[in-house]
Amino acid sequence: MKKTLRLIKRFLLLVIIIIPVLFALNLALFVTFTWRERSGNGGWEAARELGRELITDDDGNLHLSQTGEQILTEYHAWGILVEDGTGDVIWHSGNLPEEIPLHYSAAEISWYTRGYIEDYPTTAGARGDDLVILGHPKDAYWKLMWNTFDYYAIAEMPKLLLSFLGMNGTLIFLLYMILATRILRSVKPVVEGMEALPAEAVYIRERGFLAEVAAAVNRVSEKLRAQERALRKKENARAGWISGVSHDIRTPLSMVMGYAAELEEDAALPEEARKKARVIRLQSQKMKNLVGDLNLASKLEYQMQPVKKETLNLTALLRQAAADFMNLDPEGRYPVSFRCDEKAKKCTLQGDRGLLLRAVYNVLNNSQLHNPQGCSISIQLQAESQTAQIRIEDDGVGISEEQLKNLTDTPHYLMGSGSGLQRHGLGLLIVRQIAAVHGGQVRIGHGSSGGFLVEIILDLSDSVSDIRI
Amino acid sequence: MEYDYLKQKKILLVDDEAQLRDMVVSILTQEGYTRVRTAGSVQEALEAAEEWKPEFAVLDVMLPDGDGFALLEKLRKMADIPVLFLTARGEDEDKFRGFGLGADDYVVKPFLPKELLFRIAAVLRRSYKEETTGVRLAACEIDFARAEVLRGEQRLPLTAKEFELLSVLYRNAGRIVTIDGLCEAAWGDNPYGYENSLMAHIRRIREKIEENPSKPVSLLTVKGLGYKLVLRQ
Structure with a gap:
């Protein structure tokens, strides 16, 4: 909006500059054109010259010289010479129209020299005491008959001109301001609407001279919202579908898992059969994790998972995750150790308890999944002033450089082909998503003993630094 | 059982x-x-x-x-x-x-x-x-109804904190209860910073319920995480 206002201001300035420039340009043109005319002197000079070119010969007769003839031709004029005292025409050119009188009284002379003789505009010049009158073609000149100006009016002229200029300028400015305000009033909602368009639904009143633009913006807004709704609906449908499938799988899987576990424990069965039951039980547990992960991943992806943040003690949370994990491992094949320094013990953050537990649990589960022979896992918590670093590493088979590269570079599972699912599971993706929800990040790599290492770095800055003793 | x-x-x-x-x-x-x-x-x-x-x-x-x-x-x-x-x-x-x-x-x-x-x-x-009476451990029996430990003919009373801790451990028998979970049970909603006190209480409980308190078989330590109560099967 500010930009638009600036644009209009600049436009106004331009108009204000243009007015004096136009004025100056006109003046220059006027001067240029009239200069040439002025040099002709309206035939007055010509009349005097004609007088000089009238030559009295030895007989006392008057003759026009060659130059005089040229002057008459040049001006398409006729000429007469009126004698002083008598008022008689003592010489006239050959082309004198018939209607021109050949005698003039003093009154007639004063009148005719000021204006016209029979509509022929005249110029006059003296030849000694006699008077030369040059009669120009009727359409050659317009003569100002009463050309008298009083000095007062002339002295006031600059003031008068300035005030004219000022009034004109003010009028133009006022008109412009009114117009600009009106334009601005029409443009403002449209511009504001267009600026808000990407973020929210927009409706602009369709009136004023920009009504059509407003209508177009409204249509675009409507269309955008419709597309957004459609997309959201699609995402909801997808997440809903995944949620539905995961729900429907859970009950049958309960039975697979339950009965397999029972068979595994059944001492009456042969060892071989119990081993097979164990495989079924383990695989169904993997399916359980996959189903849960798929559901959560899609919800996090489509922002349908509500995140309920509360003040959490990270140490307690990590211990809980480790204990839950070990409680489901009665054989103790995956011992988890936990270490943290005194500072980290008091480390709290704003987070969703369920999600963070899930993230840690997923990392632990991942170690279990890739190390069927068993492995020890260590969790280490380090707290800096702004971040907390959770290091979870196992002493199992670890990961090859190539796999690590794949895991780091593979595009999003929802975008990609999903080929990474089998090996890496959704588990680590969820860890990433959960870390992201908490403004953190995840690094994976090699542990100090060659096993798999996951580092979750969480941002503590928006957390209440709540040290409770 | x-x-x-x-x-x-x-x-x-x-x-x-x-x-x-x-x-x-x-x-x-x-x-x-x-x-x-x-x-x-x-x-x-x-x-x-x-x-x-x-x-x-x-x-x-x-x-x-x-x-x-x-x-x-x-x-x-x-x-x-x-x-x-x-x-x-x-x-x-x-x-x-x-x-x-x-x-x-x-x-x-x-x-x-x-x-x-x-x-x-x-x-x-x-x-x-x-109704919980006579929970049997390796070296003794715990009578929760009377908050006592029975060792042979001997009856050792449990303090309030010891009773709370043992109750939580018993409800989760065979499972790890985290340090924080135990502290919360004994000291309420604001349990941080009680770890040392917890260790002292666990030591006293062991003196009451274990044959050899320095080599516990019923109340086990899971290092860094918490404790686990093992019932006699």
Whole structure:
């Protein structure tokens, strides 16, 4: 909006500059054109010259010289010479129209020299005491008959001109301001609407001279919202579908898992059969994790998972995750150790308890999944002033450089082909998503003993630094 | 078994899936629970509750004629019995978190039989703790009703804190209870910073219940994480 206002201001300035420039340009043109005319002197000079070119010969007769003839031709004029005292025409050119009188009284002379003789505009010049009158073609000149100006009016002229200029300028400015305000009033909602368009639904009143633009913006807004709704609906449908499938799988899987576990424990069965039951039980547990992960991943992806943040003690949370994990491992094949320094013990953050537990649990589960022979896992918590670093590493088979590269570079599972699912599971993706929800990040790599290492770095800055003793 | 009497409790199992009911019944009976009844709908459940007066209910959330939450409310109006939910929706975890609904615990399907049995046992122990007597450990017996440790002819009284700690450990017998969980049980909502006190209390408990307190066999330390109470099988 500010930009638009600036644009209009600049436009106004331009108009204000243009007015004096136009004025100056006109003046220059006027001067240029009239200069040439002025040099002709309206035939007055010509009349005097004609007088000089009238030559009295030895007989006392008057003759026009060659130059005089040229002057008459040049001006398409006729000429007469009126004698002083008598008022008689003592010489006239050959082309004198018939209607021109050949005698003039003093009154007639004063009148005719000021204006016209029979509509022929005249110029006059003296030849000694006699008077030369040059009669120009009727359409050659317009003569100002009463050309008298009083000095007062002339002295006031600059003031008068300035005030004219000022009034004109003010009028133009006022008109412009009114117009600009009106334009601005029409443009403002449209511009504001267009600026808000990407973020929210927009409706602009369709009136004023920009009504059509407003209508177009409204249509675009409507269309955008419709597309957004459609997309959201699609995402909801997808997440809903995944949620539905995961729900429907859970009950049958309960039975697979339950009965397999029972068979595994059944001492009456042969060892071989119990081993097979164990495989079924383990695989169904993997399916359980996959189903849960798929559901959560899609919800996090489509922002349908509500995140309920509360003040959490990270140490307690990590211990809980480790204990839950070990409680489901009665054989103790995956011992988890936990270490943290005194500072980290008091480390709290704003987070969703369920999600963070899930993230840690997923990392632990991942170690279990890739190390069927068993492995020890260590969790280490380090707290800096702004971040907390959770290091979870196992002493199992670890990961090859190539796999690590794949895991780091593979595009999003929802975008990609999903080929990474089998090996890496959704588990680590969820860890990433959960870390992201908490403004953190995840690094994976090699542990100090060659096993798999996951580092979750969480941002503590928006957390209440709540040290409770 | 030391909590045999808990296995005499009447358990009502409500789930619309007949085969799942069968499986859970089989799991429960194998574990030694002898009085189990099933229902496939809210209606059936209410009738059974009316007539049979169960002492514990395992409810599915999704039922053909209503949901488990509404059923819970109705059951609670009849009698204040402990309830454990079985749910097939991971989303429901949110609802249960904090147990605002009054359920005692929940298990998300699919579940391992051991997990379900553990949860049921834990809820039963907690709900009927006044009847909990004579929990047998390797070197002694704990009488929770009287807050005493019985070692041969000797009766050692438990302090309030020791009693709280042992109760939590007993309810989660065989499982790790975190340091924070124990501190919370003994010192309430603001449990941080009590770790050293906890260690002192654990040491005193061991002096009362262990044959050799420096080599514990009943109250085990899980380094860095917490403690675990092992019952005598």
